[in-house]
Amino acid sequence: MTILLLGYGKMGKTIEQIALDRNHTIVGRIDVSNRADMDRLTDDAVDVVIEFSSPEAVVDNLRYCIGRGWAVVCGTTGWLSQRAEIEAAVRERGSAFFYASNYSIGVNLFFRLNKTLAKFMHNYPSYHVSMTEIHHTEKKDAPSGTAITLAEGLLNNLPHKHRWAVSEEGKPAAGNTDDAIVIDSVREGTVPGTHIVRFESDVDRIEISHVAHNRQGFAIGAVIAAEWLASRQGVFGMDDLLGE
Numbered sequence: 001m002t003i004l005l006l007g008y009g010k011m012g013k014t015i016e017q018i019a020l021d022r023n024h025t026i027v028g029r030i031d032v033s034n035r036a037d038m039d040r041l042t043d044d045a046v047d048v049v050i051e052f053s054s055p056e057a058v059v060d061n062l063r064y065c066i067g068r069g070w071a072v073v074c075g076t077t078g079w080l081s082q083r084a085e086i087e088a089a090v091r092e093r094g095s096a097f098f099y100a101s102n103y104s105i106g107v108n109l110f111f112r113l114n115k116t117l118a119k120f121m122h123n124y125p126s127y128h129v130s131m132t133e134i135h136h137t138e139k140k141d142a143p144s145g146t147a148i149t150l151a152e153g154l155l156n157n158l159p160h161k162h163r164w165a166v167s168e169e170g171k172p173a174a175g176n177t178d179d180a181i182v183i184d185s186v187r188e189g190t191v192p193g194t195h196i197v198r199f200e201s202d203v204d205r206i207e208i209s210h211v212a213h214n215r216q217g218f219a220i221g222a223v224i225a226a227e228w229l230a231s232r233q234g235v236f237g238m239d240d241l242l243g244e
């Protein structure tokens with residue numbers, strides 16, 4: 001399979017190693033400095049684009065790839081207010097698009113555990129639910145895409161909560177947050193990604209966490225998604241790949 005790496009930073013480079021190990025061919029490594037190289041690729045030179053860039057760049061990148069008819073696996077976070085527009089463009093073009101806030105198989109198991117825990121806690125509103133996500137200091141968006149997916153899983157199962165709200169580095173979230181799941185975003189060192197969901201009462205705490213030791217899990221998942229997407233048309237996510 002031929003892969004175009006759109007975004008060649010920490011994730012792009014980790015994905016490259018996994019893709020080469022799985023006998024794929026990298027036809028381009030695009031960062032800010034060489035975007036014009038994409039114009040020189042023919043439409044059929046690319047089986048799948050793997051896009052891990054930045055919240056500011058991703059939507060233009062996706063529009064460009066959809067316009068070329070290229071299948072795209074996107075991992076960039078922090079842009080989902082424009083998701084509907086992008087997915088409509090994919091359907092109109094008849095191309096293929098895959099998005100996940102987190103490609104790690106372990107995190108996707110954790111998403112399911114999170115929903116199951118929320119269903120258990122549904123009848124115990126006295127337990128105060130909150131989340132913490134911890135990432136490296138280069139991360140541009142907060143809260144993390146993974147934290148937002150976890151919050152959505154909780155909101156769908158906890159009727160007394162209606163939204164999520166952000167606090168940063170331990171500072172309280174703004175306003176009255178009784179109906180909110182408060183997410184604390186911590187940025188420290190080179191942490192690849194840690195997510196904690198907790199239910200706290202006056203007498204005890206129930207807590208689940210996922211800790212990534214490195215970026216390999218995200219990268220393997222993204223390459224598997226690319227292999228899966230290459231022969232498909234439409235809009236997909238991890239539940240399509242892993243089975244509901």
Ligand SMILES: NC(=O)C1=CN([C@@H]2O[C@H](COP(=O)(O)OP(=O)(O)OC[C@H]3O[C@@H](n4cnc5c(N)ncnc54)[C@H](OP(=O)(O)O)[C@@H]3O)[C@@H](O)[C@H]2O)C=CC1
Pocket residue numbers: 006007008009010011012030031032033035052053054055057061074075076077078100101102103104138218
């Ligand atoms: N879904 C998932 O499983 C995961 C998602 N992520 C997300 O992926 C994204 C990238 O993460 P990471 O690799 O750590 O970030 P990095 O900052 O290490 O890399 C980003 C790359 O994107 C490039 N880039 C920026 N703007 C453009 C542009 N306009 N066109 C092309 N390339 C561009 C940068 O180029 P330059 O170096 O020249 O600035 C750099 O090569 C983030 O949004 C992060 O949250 C991260 C891990 C897992």
Ligand SMILES: O=C(O)C1=N[C@H](C(=O)O)C[C@H](O)C1
Pocket residue numbers: 077101102135139140143144145146147192193194
């Ligand atoms: O920026 C990162 O590094 C990560 N971003 C993703 C997110 O925002 O959830 C996934 C992972 O946590 C690493």
